[in-house]
Amino acid sequence: MSGAAQGDERAGRAAIRVVLPYHLRTLAGVGTEVSVQVDAPFTLARVLDALEARYPMLRGTIREYETGKRRPFLRFFACEEDLSNEGMDVLLPEAVVAGREPLLVIGAIAGG
Amino acid sequence: MSGVRVLVGTRKGAFILSSDGKRKDWTVDGPFFSGWEIYHMKGSPVDPNRIYVSQTSGWFGQVIQRSDDGGKTWLQPGAPIGEKVDAWPPKPSNKFVYDTSTELGKPLTTHQWYDGTQHPWEFKRVWHLEPSLADPSTVYAGVEDAALFKSTDGGESWHELSGLRGHGTGPNWQPGAGGMCLHTVILDPGNPDRMYIAISAAGAFRTDDGGKTWKPINKGLVSPFMPDPKAEVGHCVHHVAMHKARPNVLFMQKHWDVMRSDDAGDNWREVSGNLPTDFGFVIDVHAHQPDTVYVVPIKSDSEHFVPDGKLRVFRSKTGGNEWEPLEKGLPQKDCYVNVLRDAMAVDSLDECGVYFGTSGGQVYGSADAGDTWAPLVRDLPGVLSIEVQTLK
Numbered sequence: 127m128s129g130a131a132q133g134d135e136r137a138g139r140a141a142i143r144v145v146l147p148y149h150l151r152t153l154a155g156v157g158t159e160v161s162v163q164v165d166a167p168f169t170l171a172r173v174l175d176a177l178e179a180r181y182p183m184l185r186g187t188i189r190e191y192e193t194g195k196r197r198p199f200l201r202f203f204a205c206e207e208d209l210s211n212e213g214m215d216v217l218l219p220e221a222v223v224a225g226r227e228p229l230l231v232i233g234a235i236a237g238g
Numbered sequence: 239m240s241g242v243r244v245l246v247g248t249r250k251g252a253f254i255l256s257s258d259g260k261r262k263d264w265t266v267d268g269p270f271f272s273g274w275e276i277y278h279m280k281g282s283p284v285d286p287n288r289i290y291v292s293q294t295s296g297w298f299g300q301v302i303q304r305s306d307d308g309g310k311t312w313l314q315p316g317a318p319i320g321e322k323v324d325a326w327p328p329k330p331s332n333k334f335v336y337d338t339s340t341e342l343g344k345p346l347t348t349h350q351w352y353d354g355t356q357h358p359w360e361f362k363r364v365w366h367l368e369p370s371l372a373d374p375s376t377v378y379a380g381v382e383d384a385a386l387f388k389s390t391d392g393g394e395s396w397h398e399l400s401g402l403r404g405h406g407t408g409p410n411w412q413p414g415a416g417g418m419c420l421h422t423v424i425l426d427p428g429n430p431d432r433m434y435i436a437i438s439a440a441g442a443f444r445t446d447d448g449g450k451t452w453k454p455i456n457k458g459l460v461s462p463f464m465p466d467p468k469a470e471v472g473h474c475v476h477h478v479a480m481h482k483a484r485p486n487v488l489f490m491q492k493h494w495d496v497m498r499s500d501d502a503g504d505n506w507r508e509v510s511g512n513l514p515t516d517f518g519f520v521i522d523v524h525a526h527q528p529d530t531v532y533v534v535p536i537k538s539d540s541e542h543f544v545p546d547g548k549l550r551v552f553r554s555k556t557g558g559n560e561w562e563p564l565e566k567g568l569p570q571k572d573c574y575v576n577v578l579r580d581a582m583a584v585d586s587l588d589e590c591g592v593y594f595g596t597s598g599g600q601v602y603g604s605a606d607a608g609d610t611w612a613p614l615v616r617d618l619p620g621v622l623s624i625e626v627q628t629l630k
Contacts, residue, residue, distance in 0.1 A: 149273055149298055155319035182317035186332045187298040199297040233297045 509558025
């Protein structure tokens with residue numbers, strides 16, 4: 127996909143910024159944005175692994191326990207791209223890896 | 239000094255209402271977990287400061303919360319905020335996975351969907367938490383899609399008692415309008431191996447071996463919406479209540495019909511008597527009078543509000559059949575609220591207190607067994623559940 131980092135050849139570790147929806151912020155006791163250390167390759171799955179390792183109370187709230195799939199009413203955006211249906215192994219855009227842009231975890235608007 | 243704590247689960251958070259033994263002046267604390275649906279919260283009868291909460295959301299799934307100080311502070315068992323997790327993975331307090339193991343589990347079969355086709359079992363939420371009568375770290379969870387889970391570590395991890403789901407009648411269970419939920423868990427105070435549960439729409443079940451095996455206890459129930467109205471399972475049981483001094487006597491509010499069993503559910507008979515309508519959700523029993531029963535009749539299964547614009551609790555002092563309306567202090571004009579199945583409870587002070595919450599966010603209480611009522615609080619989000627703790 128356009129804008130995504132190419133391949134997993136980028137070695138090393140990055141601090142990935144993640145913006146959480148309100149209810150997950152209160153659940154984890156954090157502010158709007160958190161930062162997690164992620165080892166390459168910088169995939170969505172690795173960021174979520176690191177996020178859940180740092181904030182274990184978020185396990186099961188973003189990805190389903192049994193399948194590891196995104197919960198249906200959540201979506202992932204970065205750099206104005208919708209990553210929600212790209213699969214968990216999608217590589218994050220370069221700007222996210224470089225820390226210029228956050229990964230957005232967003233609650234889909236449905237109901238009240 | 240004695241006191242009462244009313245635990246209120248609402249569509250947008252939890253609240254705790256507190257009063258002394260007079261039950262005249264109430265303090266409202268909350269909202270806790272604001273914005274989340276709180277299907278149920280209940281305290282341990284062994285340690286009243288330990289309170290379990292089912293916090294749920296269509297977006298973020300299921301969360302279990304626990305307080306060990308009577309609701310002052312809360313934690314997610316196994317993963318509290320700000321504490322380092324020593325072992326990875328941490329205890330998954332919100333992991334409710336059906337047990338399909340070859341040792342104890344049952345294959346994940348299907349149940350009947352609304353259109354009669356078969357549908358896979360899918361976990362959605364915890365409807366009811368029932369703490370053990372003997373151990374504050376043991377608690378049962380009734381969930382949707384219908385199954386019973388048990389935790390023995392204070393809610394840090396859960397294991398399904400799969401003998402219930404695997405009873406063999408699962409393909410004939412079906413969801414009610416609220417989903418296929420296990421909403422009632424009753425522990426027999428005299429027999430730790432005996433437990434009752436109820437499911438919409440499967441019916442009532444009993445175990446006599448601590449949850450390993452279960453039998454349907456629906457003989458006498460008649461549900462005209464079913465192809466066989468007297469079938470062994472498929473009945474939409476809304477709630478069941480028991481008095482602890484007489485555990486073989488059960489009272490049931492079915493979709494339609496108020497029922498009674500005098501033999502631990504083996505046989506049921508209708509006791510709707512002179513009720514204006516026998517559709518409803520809640521049913522409860524006086525704390526000291528095993529034959530005094532309370533219901534809140536609802537107009538119909540198509541119109542989920544109280545009849546005639548009047549909010550009335552009906553009380554029977556004869557174990558059913560003869561009912562009297564209780565309306566003093568309750569709105570008797572232009573009232574169109576519902577009272578959901580887990581939204582009534584009683585305290586055990588000398589003069590029994592009765593409490594219920596409405597879909598309109600009012601919590602009403604009576605300090606004289608229902609003779610007179612007053613609002614404890616009027617404008618909460620819609621009430622999903624009410625539990626009461628009597629503090630000595």
